[in-house]
Amino acid sequence: xxxxxxxxxxxxxxxxxxxxKMNTIRLFEEQANDLYRSAKMTGLTHLxxxxxxxxxxxxxxxxxxxxxTSTHRGHxxxxxxxxxxxxxxxxxxxxxAGYCRGKGxxxxxxxHANGNLGANxxxxxxxxxxxxxxxxxxxxxxxxxxxxxxxxxxxxxGLVYEAMNLAALWSLPVVYVCxxxxxxxYTHYLEATAGEICARPRAFGIETVEVDGQDVRAxxxxxxxxxxxxxxxxxxxxxxxxxYRYLGHHVGDVDRAYYRSKEEEELWRTDRDPLALLGGWLExxxxxxxxxxxxxxxxAQDEIERALEFALAxxxxxxxxxxxxxxx
Amino acid sequence: MSTGNVETVAAxxxxxxxxAINEALAEELxxxxxxxxxxxxxxxxxxxxxxxxxxxxxxxxxxILDSPISxxxxxxxxxxxxxxxxxxxxxxxxxxxxxxxxxxxxxQAAKTxxxxxxxxxxxxxxxxxxxxxxxxxAQHSQSLHAWVAHVPGLKVVLPSTPADAKGLLKTAIRDxxxxxxxxxxxxxxxxxEVPEGELTIPFxxxxxxxxxxxxxxxxxxxxxxxxxxxxEQLESDGISAEVVDPRTLVPLDREALVRxxxxxxxxxxxxxxxxxxxxxxxxxxVIGEGAFWGLDGPVRRCAAMDVPVPFSPPLEDATxxxxxxxxxxxxxxxxx
Numbered sequence: 001x002x003x004x005x006x007x008x009x010x011x012x013x014x015x016x017x018x019x020x021k022m023n024t025i026r027l028f029e030e031q032a033n034d035l036y037r038s039a040k041m042t043g044l045t046h047l048x049x050x051x052x053x054x055x056x057x058x059x060x061x062x063x064x065x066x067x068x069t070s071t072h073r074g075h076x077x078x079x080x081x082x083x084x085x086x087x088x089x090x091x092x093x094x095x096x097a098g099y100c101r102g103k104g105x106x107x108x109x110x111x112h113a114n115g116n117l118g119a120n121x122x123x124x125x126x127x128x129x130x131x132x133x134x135x136x137x138x139x140x141x142x143x144x145x146x147x148x149x150x151x152x153x154x155x156x157x158g159l160v161y162e163a164m165n166l167a168a169l170w171s172l173p174v175v176y177v178c179x180x181x182x183x184x185x186y187t188h189y190l191e192a193t194a195g196e197i198c199a200r201p202r203a204f205g206i207e208t209v210e211v212d213g214q215d216v217r218a219x220x221x222x223x224x225x226x227x228x229x230x231x232x233x234x235x236x237x238x239x240x241x242x243x244y245r246y247l248g249h250h251v252g253d254v255d256r257a258y259y260r261s262k263e264e265e266e267l268w269r270t271d272r273d274p275l276a277l278l279g280g281w282l283e284x285x286x287x288x289x290x291x292x293x294x295x296x297x298x299x300a301q302d303e304i305e306r307a308l309e310f311a312l313a314x315x316x317x318x319x320x321x322x323x324x325x326x327x328x
Numbered sequence: 329m330s331t332g333n334v335e336t337v338a339a340x341x342x343x344x345x346x347x348a349i350n351e352a353l354a355e356e357l358x359x360x361x362x363x364x365x366x367x368x369x370x371x372x373x374x375x376x377x378x379x380x381x382x383x384x385x386x387x388x389x390x391x392i393l394d395s396p397i398s399x400x401x402x403x404x405x406x407x408x409x410x411x412x413x414x415x416x417x418x419x420x421x422x423x424x425x426x427x428x429x430x431x432x433x434x435x436q437a438a439k440t441x442x443x444x445x446x447x448x449x450x451x452x453x454x455x456x457x458x459x460x461x462x463x464x465x466a467q468h469s470q471s472l473h474a475w476v477a478h479v480p481g482l483k484v485v486l487p488s489t490p491a492d493a494k495g496l497l498k499t500a501i502r503d504x505x506x507x508x509x510x511x512x513x514x515x516x517x518x519x520x521e522v523p524e525g526e527l528t529i530p531f532x533x534x535x536x537x538x539x540x541x542x543x544x545x546x547x548x549x550x551x552x553x554x555x556x557x558x559x560e561q562l563e564s565d566g567i568s569a570e571v572v573d574p575r576t577l578v579p580l581d582r583e584a585l586v587r588x589x590x591x592x593x594x595x596x597x598x599x600x601x602x603x604x605x606x607x608x609x610x611x612x613x614v615i616g617e618g619a620f621w622g623l624d625g626p627v628r629r630c631a632a633m634d635v636p637v638p639f640s641p642p643l644e645d646a647t648x649x650x651x652x653x654x655x656x657x658x659x660x661x662x663x664x
Contacts, residue, residue, distance in 0.1 A: 067412065069408075098445070099444075099445065099447075100443060100444050100445035100447070101445035101446070102445070103442055103443055103444075103445050104443045104444060104445065108443040108444070110440075110443070110444040110447060110448055112444070112447045112448055117408070117411055117412070117448065118440070118443070118444060118448065120436075122431055122435050122436070125404075125431060125432075125435060125436060126404075126408075126436075127404060128400065128401055128402075128403065128404010128405050128406075128407060128408060128432060128436075129404055129407050129408035129411065129436065130408060131401075131404065131405050131408060132404060132405035132406060132407055132408020132409040132410070132411070132412070132416075133408040133409070133411065133412045134408075135405055135408070135409050135414075136408065136409040136412040136413055136414045137412065139364070139390070139409075139414060140362075140412075140413055140414070146408075158400070159400050159401060159404060159431075159432075162396070162398035162400055162401025162404075163401050163404060163405070165396055165398065165401070166395070166396065166398065166401050166402070166405055169396070324446075325441055325442045325445060325446040326441070326442050326480050326481055327441065327481070327483070327505050328441050328446070328449045328504040328505055
């Protein structure tokens with residue numbers, strides 16, 4: 001058995017923790033969708049449902065002191081890195097209790113205490129930032145690692161390649177995690193991506209691995225290898241996680257028939273659901289019974305409901321705060 | 329002549345602009361181990377303008393980093409390093425290349441502190457250049473300071489003397505916000521008196537470079553020298569001109585501009601950015617709003633012609649303000 005395969009043989013406790021986190025993310029996102037559809041939430045929100053195994057698998061391989069940069073579809077990364085749903089909902093609703101005091105919103109949640117340098121609404125916009133965090137980690141003499149999450153749409157941005165070149169040149173401890181959810185907004189990635197995705201990081205001499213992004217154990221195992229390697233001064237890595245965005249590009253993208261079929265969506269939901277896959281594995285290995293899994297889901301539901309209550313009741317910021325925080 | 333930055337009668341030396349900048353960087357690199365310099369050919373070459381010559385010898389290639397030709401990449405790296413405990417000084421050779429780093433500056437560095445509700449900050453300095461008449465043509469000659477001054481969250485510094493260049497750069501490196509320092513590349517060989525010892529200059533404090541009674545000339549960067557030359561010419565006509573240098577566009581010392589304009593009753597703004605929608609427009613508006621009832625006439629502007637900077641010397645020279653143009657404008661304003 002390879003080292004990576006051995007790592008995927010995780011015990012009951014970490015597996016159940018991953019199951020719990022994926023449930024929290026799914027329920028958080030379903031609730032965010034409801035908030036938008038019931039007009040309780042304004043603005044833009046991009047949901048992560050279907051992709052939970054990537055954030056949870058990757059972040060389970062990180063320490064609290066490791067850094068991540070996230071994307072416009074960033075709620076999953078934020079929760080997986082340790083953020084509280086209550087303060088995230090508060091941010092989504094523009095409340096003062098939110099992680100950014102209501103100034104960031106859904107696309108800009110940052111949680112410095114847990115190493116989250118922020119979601120980024122410019123596609124590929126955080127590639128330099130994550131690389132800089134890795135540079136800083138190395139220069140400050142720490143063994144911190146930085147993870148840069150981005151979607152396959154960011155493969156069209158030049159900055160990503162500038163950053164990978166710098167990371168490879170200077171052997172920086174950064175792992176680029178490309179979440180290929182198949183669609184650049186409303187366009188299938190194959191219509192926008194020439195050649196092989198993995199050939200691109202490999203051209204820089206970057207260690208590159210492709211993984212089933214619906215299998216949280218595999219994502220965790222591959223990431224752990226790459227993170228350990230980076231931590232031990234082995235240099236940068238690239239993880240291509242193949243996954244699927246169950247819902248639209250954003251909450252308002254409801255009628256999707258013009259760019260993809262209902263059958264395709266249904267196939268991923270029934271055959272490739274990350275929660276069902278891990279739940280099935282847990283039961284098959286007799287690490288959990290179905291009632292254990294149901295209880296975890298119910299506890300997550302309770303947590304989300306309490307978090308939402310907190311956020312709905314929380315006050316909006318005073319308008320006078322609009323001019324605060326421009327400069328430190 | 330007042331030099332607001334030199335409070336005590338400190339001993340001075342004559343330094344070039346380039347040497348003063350080099351000294352500022354060396355002192356901050358010695359003082360704070362989190363400071364590093366990154367840019368294209370900043371190490372062995374000491375930059376295309378030789379401003380950083382010698383730094384890599386003292387501080388080594390770990391702190392004076394030659395980078396690939398990736399302006400956006402190194403600026404992004406600077407933002408991430410600054411967010412996590414470092415104080416990068418990013419060197420962007422020509423101000424024209426601000427176009428290449430604009431997302432990292434305007435959407436990332438400038439907004440990080442605000443978007444995070446004050447939790448994250450970006451103590452990064454970005455040094456770049458401005459200024460025409462180097463015969464470098466349209467893509468190496470622009471003065472784009474208005475582009476960055478337009479984005480809340482960035483501070484913008486335009487030094488006009490070696491002493492200001494040193495003191496303002498040291499303040500920039502110690503600032504907890506992203507600061508864009510723009511030097512006129514035609515100034516690097518200009519000499520001036522620089523105080524011995526520690527020198528930092530606070531942001532948002534304009535400096536009266538020459539006192540006068542009849543007309544206020546607000547000038548930025550190398551246009552301060554143009555304004556001072558114009559003031560000399562005007563003196564022989566019996567016009568006493570006051571030259572005020574804001575030194576930082578953001579934050580801007582509005583009170584100093586308004587105070588001087590109210591005192592003289594006339595104001596001209598001289599700036600090498602494009603005239604339309606440029607820094608000269610904002611400075612003129614500040615004076616107009618603040619000193620309107622004390623003015624004898626409209627605020628006048630001398631700025632770069634609204635054309636891509638041409639190569640041919642007589643064409644290029646026609647696009648930037650000259651002492652003659654500024655003096656002529658002042659005489660018109662004074663009814664002479």
